[in-house]
Amino acid sequence: MNIAPLLPIDWILAIVVLWLLLGAAGVVRPHGFFFVARVLFPASAVVSVLLAVVALVACFDGAQVAVLPLGLPQLPFHLRLDALSAFFLFLLGAASAGVSAFGAGYFRRGEGTPPGLLCLQYHVFLVGMAMVLLADDAYAFMVMWEVMALSSFFLVTANHRVAEIRRAGYLYLLLAHIGALAILLCFGVLQANTGDYTFANLRTQQLSTFWSSTAFLLALGGFGAKAGLLPLHVWLPEAHPAAPSPVSALLSGVMLKTAIYGLLRVTFDLLHVQLWWWGVLALAIGLATALYGVIFSAVQTDMKRLLAYSSIENIGLVLVGIGLAVLFNAYALPALAALALTAALYHCLNHAFFKCLLFLGTGAVLHATSERNLGRLGGLLRRMPWVGWAALVGVLASSGLPPLNGFVSEWLLLQSFLFTLGLPSTFVNMLVPVVAGGVALVAALAGYTMVKFYGVIFLGQPREERLARAHDAGAWERVGLSWLACGCVLLGLLPAQVIVLIDNVTHALVGAGLAATVRANGWLLLAPVSLERASYSPLIFLFVVAASLLLVYAMVRRLYHGRLRRAAPWDCGFPRLTPRMQDTAEGFGQPIRQVFEPFFRMHRELPSASDAMPRYRVVVEDHFWFWIYTPIARLVENVARLIGLLQRGRIATYLLYSFATLLLMLLWVRR
Amino acid sequence: MGAALNWSGLLSQLLEITLAVLGAPLLTGWVNQCRAWLQNKSAPPLLLPYRTLHKLFNKESVVATHASPLFRATPYVVFGCMALACAVVPSLSTDLPLASAADAIALVGLFAVARVFIALGAFDIGTAFGTLGARREMLVGFLAEPALLMVLFTSFLISGSTSLATIVENLAGRELAIYPALAFAGVAFTMVSLAENARVPVDNPATHLELTMIHEAMILEYSGRHLALIEWAASLKLFAYSCIGLALFFPWGVARAGAPLDLFLALPVLIVKLALGGALLALIETASAKMRIFRVPEFLAGAFLLAVIGMLVHLLLGA
Numbered sequence: 001m002n003i004a005p006l007l008p009i010d011w012i013l014a015i016v017v018l019w020l021l022l023g024a025a026g027v028v029r030p031h032g033f034f035f036v037a038r039v040l041f042p043a044s045a046v047v048s049v050l051l052a053v054v055a056l057v058a059c060f061d062g063a064q065v066a067v068l069p070l071g072l073p074q075l076p077f078h079l080r081l082d083a084l085s086a087f088f089l090f091l092l093g094a095a096s097a098g099v100s101a102f103g104a105g106y107f108r109r110g111e112g113t114p115p116g117l118l119c120l121q122y123h124v125f126l127v128g129m130a131m132v133l134l135a136d137d138a139y140a141f142m143v144m145w146e147v148m149a150l151s152s153f154f155l156v157t158a159n160h161r162v163a164e165i166r167r168a169g170y171l172y173l174l175l176a177h178i179g180a181l182a183i184l185l186c187f188g189v190l191q192a193n194t195g196d197y198t199f200a201n202l203r204t205q206q207l208s209t210f211w212s213s214t215a216f217l218l219a220l221g222g223f224g225a226k227a228g229l230l231p232l233h234v235w236l237p238e239a240h241p242a243a244p245s246p247v248s249a250l251l252s253g254v255m256l257k258t259a260i261y262g263l264l265r266v267t268f269d270l271l272h273v274q275l276w277w278w279g280v281l282a283l284a285i286g287l288a289t290a291l292y293g294v295i296f297s298a299v300q301t302d303m304k305r306l307l308a309y310s311s312i313e314n315i316g317l318v319l320v321g322i323g324l325a326v327l328f329n330a331y332a333l334p335a336l337a338a339l340a341l342t343a344a345l346y347h348c349l350n351h352a353f354f355k356c357l358l359f360l361g362t363g364a365v366l367h368a369t370s371e372r373n374l375g376r377l378g379g380l381l382r383r384m385p386w387v388g389w390a391a392l393v394g395v396l397a398s399s400g401l402p403p404l405n406g407f408v409s410e411w412l413l414l415q416s417f418l419f420t421l422g423l424p425s426t427f428v429n430m431l432v433p434v435v436a437g438g439v440a441l442v443a444a445l446a447g448y449t450m451v452k453f454y455g456v457i458f459l460g461q462p463r464e465e466r467l468a469r470a471h472d473a474g475a476w477e478r479v480g481l482s483w484l485a486c487g488c489v490l491l492g493l494l495p496a497q498v499i500v501l502i503d504n505v506t507h508a509l510v511g512a513g514l515a516a517t518v519r520a521n522g523w524l525l526l527a528p529v530s531l532e533r534a535s536y537s538p539l540i541f542l543f544v545v546a547a548s549l550l551l552v553y554a555m556v557r558r559l560y561h562g563r564l565r566r567a568a569p570w571d572c573g574f575p576r577l578t579p580r581m582q583d584t585a586e587g588f589g590q591p592i593r594q595v596f597e598p599f600f601r602m603h604r605e606l607p608s609a610s611d612a613m614p615r616y617r618v619v620v621e622d623h624f625w626f627w628i629y630t631p632i633a634r635l636v637e638n639v640a641r642l643i644g645l646l647q648r649g650r651i652a653t654y655l656l657y658s659f660a661t662l663l664l665m666l667l668w669v670r671r
Numbered sequence: 672m673g674a675a676l677n678w679s680g681l682l683s684q685l686l687e688i689t690l691a692v693l694g695a696p697l698l699t700g701w702v703n704q705c706r707a708w709l710q711n712k713s714a715p716p717l718l719l720p721y722r723t724l725h726k727l728f729n730k731e732s733v734v735a736t737h738a739s740p741l742f743r744a745t746p747y748v749v750f751g752c753m754a755l756a757c758a759v760v761p762s763l764s765t766d767l768p769l770a771s772a773a774d775a776i777a778l779v780g781l782f783a784v785a786r787v788f789i790a791l792g793a794f795d796i797g798t799a800f801g802t803l804g805a806r807r808e809m810l811v812g813f814l815a816e817p818a819l820l821m822v823l824f825t826s827f828l829i830s831g832s833t834s835l836a837t838i839v840e841n842l843a844g845r846e847l848a849i850y851p852a853l854a855f856a857g858v859a860f861t862m863v864s865l866a867e868n869a870r871v872p873v874d875n876p877a878t879h880l881e882l883t884m885i886h887e888a889m890i891l892e893y894s895g896r897h898l899a900l901i902e903w904a905a906s907l908k909l910f911a912y913s914c915i916g917l918a919l920f921f922p923w924g925v926a927r928a929g930a931p932l933d934l935f936l937a938l939p940v941l942i943v944k945l946a947l948g949g950a951l952l953a954l955i956e957t958a959s960a961k962m963r964i965f966r967v968p969e970f971l972a973g974a975f976l977l978a979v980i981g982m983l984v985h986l987l988l989g990a
Contacts, residue, residue, distance in 0.1 A: 379797065381739045392741075399787060402773070402780040411776055414820070418827050433828070433982055437821050437975065444816035447783055448809045451790050455805065460797030461737065525771055534833040540772035541781075544758065549751035556728065556896050563731035563895075570733070570892055571798040572881055583794075583802030591810040595968045 008058035009066050009081040009134075012089065015051045016130055019044065019123045026119030033107075036115040041104035042476070044123065045097050051130070052093030058086035059501055071139060078198050080136035083504035084269070087345060088133045088261045090501075094487060095253045095352040096126055102360045102480025103246040105473070106367070113158045118244075121158075125151040125250065132258050138187035138197035141262075145183065148258065149176040152251060156243040168238035175235045179225030183262065186218035190270055202270045212271055216278050219266040220285070226259035228312045229319065230289040231624045237296075240308035241372065245363020248304060252311040253356035257348050260318055267326060268509035279327025280428065286323050287438045290316025294445040295596045298452065299589035299620050301374050303362045306453055307355065310398065313442060314351040318344045320439060321413050325510065327428065328416075334512035336419050339528055341506050342499060342514055343412035349498070350397065350405040350491055357394035357484035358453075361387050364477055365457060368470035374453075374585035379462040383470045388458045390481040395454040397488040399447040403538035405491035408498075408526070410443050415534055445592075452588040461579040493538045495526045586618060593620065601626065683764035683926065683934055690938075691757030695910035696720035696903065698949055705953035720906065724899050732895030735796045745792035746893065746900035752785040753907035762914040763937045764926040765836040774833040775823045778915075779816060782867070785904070786812045793889035800881050804888025807964060811873060811885060814971035815866045818859060821978035825856040826919050828985055835918060843922040851988065855981030857920045861955075862974035864912040866967065869905070871956040873967055883961065913948050917941075 006014075022040050029035050058064075063082035071077045081089075103122070107115055128148030135141035153176070157169035191197055192205045207215065225232040240248045267274065293312030300306035321344025328337035362372075364387040371377055381388035397404040402411075417436035423429050462468060473481060491498055496518045503515035514528050521527040527535040556562075571577050593600060601621040607614030646657070700720045707714035716722075734743065756778060758769045773781060790805040827833050829852065830841035866873040869886035878884055881891070890901050918925070924940035926933030962970065 379737070381741065381795075382737065396784075396787070399783070400780070401784045401787060402777055407777075407780050411780070414776055415833065418824065418833065430983060430986055433824060433986070434979060436824060437817055437979060440817035440820040441813070444783070444813035447787055447816075448813045451787055451794070451805065451809050455791060455794035455802070459739070459741070459791060459794040460802070527771075531771065532832055532834065532837050534774050534776075535771045536774055536777050537772040540769065541755065541777065544755045544769060544772065545748070545751040547751075548754040549747045552750055552754075552900065553747055556900075560728040560896065561731070565731055565733050566736045567733050569735040569737075569796045569798055570894075571796075572800060572891060577798060579797060581799040582797045583799070583806055588802075588806050591806065591965075594965060595810075595814075 007064050008054050008061060008086070009064040009079065011054040012051065012058075012081065012130065012134065013066070013068075013079075015047055015054070016127050018047050019127050019130075022047070023120040023123030023127075026116035026123075028116070030114040030116030033115050036119045037104055037107055040119050041100050041107075044126075045100035045104070045480075048093045048097035048100055048126075050093070052090050052097060055086045055089035055093055056501070059083055059090065059504055061086075065136065068140075071143070075137075075139050075197075077140040077143075078136040078200075079131075079134045079140070080199070081134060083508045084261065084264060085133045087502065087505045088257060088348075089130060091257055091349050091352050092126070092129055092133065092254050095356050095484070096250060098353075098480045098484040098487070099246045099249045099253070099356055099360065100480070101483060102249075102363070102477050105476030105480075106246055106360075106363055107244070108367070113154075113160070118155070118158055121151050121154045122247070125155060125247075125255075128152075129254060129258055133261060136199045138184075138191070138199070138202070142180070142184060142187070145180060145262075148255065149173070149180065152247070152255060155247040156239050156251070158244050158247070159242070162242075165242040168235075168242035172235045172239040175225050175232060179222045179232070179259075182218045182222030182225070184222075186215050186222055186266060189215040189218065190266070199265075199270060203272075206272055209273075209275065212273055213275065213278070215271060216267060216275075219263055220282065223259040223263040223266075224285070227256050227263070227315045227319075228289070228293075229285055229315065230292055230312075231628055233289065233293070233312050234622065234625060234629060236312055237300075237305045237308040240311070240359075241302055241304035245304075245359055245366060248307075249356040249359035249363075252308065252359060253352040256311060256315055257352060260315070260322075260344075260348055263322065264509065267322070268329075274326045274330045276327055276330040276425065276428065279323045279325075279330060280431065282319055282323025282326060283432070283435050284323075286316045286319030286321075287435055287442075288316070289313070289319065290442045291438060291445075292316075292599070294442050294449060295592060295599050296620075296622070298445060298449045298592040299600070301585040301589075302372050303365070303374055303377075303453065303457060304359070304372055306374075306449065307358055307362065310446070310449060311351070311355055313446060314347065314355070317410070317413065317439065317442065318347050318351070320344075320435065321347060321416070324413075324416055324432070327423075327432075329510050331423055331425075333423075334510050335529075336416060337510040338506040338512040338514055339412065339419070340416040341510055342502050342528070343409050343416055345502050345505060346412060346495075346498060347409035350409050350488070353484050353487040353491060354394045354397040354404075354406060357481065357488060358391060358398060360477070360481055360484065361391035361394060364473040364481070365470075368472070369464075369467055371464075374456045376464050377457045377462075377467065378460045378464075378579060378582065379458070379467065380470060381458040383462075383467065384458075384472045386478050386481065387473050390485045391458060392454065393485040393488050395450045397492065399450040400443045401447070402536075403492050403542045405488050408492055408495045408536075408538070410439075411536055412528060413439060415528060418534075419529075448592070452585065456583075456585050456588065460582045463579045463582070493542065494523075495536075495538065496521075496523050499526070499528070593618070599623070680766045680768045684758065684767050684769055686934065687763045687767065688754065688758045690763065691907060691910055691914075692754060695757070695906040696724060698910050698913065698945055699906040701946065702909075702949045702953050705950045706956055709953055709957040720902075724903055727894075727899035727902070728896050730895040732897050734894075734897075735892060737796075738892075739795055742792050742795040742892075743897065745788045746897040746904070748788045749785045750900045750904045750907070752781050752788075753904040753911065756781050756911040757907055757914070759835065760911050760914045761836045761839045761918050761925055762941055764934055765840050766927065767836055770834060770836040775827070775835050775838070776820070776833055778835070779820055779823070782908070783812070783816060785908070789889055789901070793892075796892045798892065800884070800888045800891055804885055804891075807885040808889055810964075811866050811967060811971070814968055815863045815974075818971055818975040818978055819863045819867070821975060821982060822856045822860045822863065822919075825852055825978065825982045825985055828982065829853070835915070839918045839922045839925055840927060842919070843925060850985075852981045852985035853920060855977050855984060857916075859974040859978035859981065860916055860919065862970065862977070864916060865952075865955065866971055866974075868909050868912055870952065872959040872962045873970065875961050878961075885964075910945075913945055914941075917944050917948065
């Protein structure tokens, strides 16, 4: 009897099994709504918390390996838990805990897939993501990658009776598989004809510059399709709104991060060298993605599409961080690479929290109002205070405002831009600060988008009468929302502790970390390089703002008075104020449409002066759809039609084909 | 942190924050007075902003029936943010214990917090003018913020730090010469601060026409003490921006750490610099006309480009 304590990797495998059991339990009673919602999902949330705790411990342990007796006869699944996997497993556990708790109150009777089946798909999805993070050979990785892609496809199409949702699901599946093919080819390049696909072997291969670059580009394309990098982003704004909100939250908050994980794993772990132009390429694509995402996000009128585009933006920012890290690493500047990588990883964690929170918030709004269109919402803060205030935290975090978490990672990212003076290449020296300007623009635009999102949904007056009957979130939904909102606040207020957590990851990937410097300056101040160079302390920041706020409040009451009178809004003396006079989502997007006009493909229908029933309509579409996807689709259709000419549907013709083939082959053999 | 917590540091911090909070309305009054003189009007008294604040604090606050707590909290949040902003900008001394809590990037974030809250407060009542103002303010904000960051980046690259106190110590310690990078950055900064402080040519603080308002449109629904706090916060913002400009481009005369007696010299120097700066602002406002809202993106894109040029000049020339 082995009485040695279980290793973290054993715990994580046990958690995976637990998740599978929970999913299987759902299938036992597929229509047992109460059982699934009130027993299985809360239990799953507890398991997620457990995973987060175990992963947190594992972050500080060394790498552990395991071999599962699954898979092909000669090819068992190799698993490995190192700092990078542990960090992303922590992200998975912590974010999915909130989502599962919310899910306990969210799923309703009679919506598409029966609850028990949904429960199975949901847990298989979680297991797929966890196993992707653990996989240590290409075979296991690809199998789990597919498990993740397929289960999420079924989740996206949960409400499969709607044609639009089926179409979104198809698009998602298509791009997921194009990406998977690229990843497969990438592993093929990495194994360098040894036939051994374990990551341990891939790590030892010394590829030539050409093959390394090929592998990197394949990885960037393959994982980029999953993460939503330009121009492979088109599935995101379709699939996220189609899925039920907890699923959208997981897709956006966690699944996109598995793609980031894969990219990091290939670039920094499996490839033995990084070239500077990879970094420049990643910077360029990342910035373009971020800018594209945020600009499109600002003009959306569907709240979930808005968030989906905002996810594209955040993934772009993460890629900018990774690109910078590659660049620094290529120039052998490990400390700076660690700073940029810390910013990217921190942003992954932050985005997981605030985007899950916001997606869950839209889920609660959707249930309360059955409305996704921003033009029919408004004033919900008074009717749904829990959701409203939780969403405010998410919105502030997502806008990158101090002292919440989004700001910390943006701050670190901007810091890492400011050290480029030491780079040996003048071109890169010039380029990098300009990219920093782009990042600043993206961050500022994110604030614009989030003000629009929050203002139109939660503030103002309700635009429809039935919104007066909107109900607040239920108890389980509140638990999920509060968990994620607390996460946003804590990640924002305790950056030094989070950086210590990331430290092992950056040590493993680029051989340096920030923890030593950060620790030297105490837990209160975050000074990633040195105190003279830059410092930020969210706790002091919050304390001073709160103290001066309360002091002013008390002083005003003491010196003057606290009299307050409620009256109708003044509105410059205009008495007949109606909710229709508020700014709409379209109106709020108008400056963006005007300033960034070349980015959009717009159709406007403007009323003429004499219209009795004036109608105004604007349709904003994505250029890439028409530049890339429609031509490819047309090409495929044409080729298919040509091939279709062969198919006559008559047995005699097919016999003729067989005969001709046979003759040709005989001729060929005879020759 | 331990070393920073000394008595002279605390003293200069306290002095600076008190000066900012109490003195900011005076700067606003001075700018108004200068502008009136330049426009050949009879000038309002210098202390008028104080009397206005006193009057507003005495009035009761009228709040729309359906206003949420966010609407009432906004003036306090905005005031708190501006107070912290004034506390971390080295106007009198570089020996500020609070300066390590927020560097220049965090300062930009701080202004963004105030802007987002005031825009959300404007959204809350759901009036046409309020939401219009919020939209325009966010437009100006997202254009001005990157330009401001680029200006700051130039000074970061020159001084090798993002902490404003260190930047000032570094820049003040250099020999007196014209740095082309800083000249570009200075022009860009002036343009950005005009936009951020809702001054002509981007916005007109004295307008009474709602359709052309930006900042004023957002605060139309505020009254009594809430309005007073917002007005006061606007003065603080002008004060903070002026001090940032002085710190980056005219850093001489600010007291260093370890020389508390310099504070007595720093105060009159600061007053003279602010008086000159205020007069310059009034001159700019008098000499230019308010532009249409969709000319603002061009104006601020110009500022952004100037800042980028400044930075590239620094990288090319090393100056």
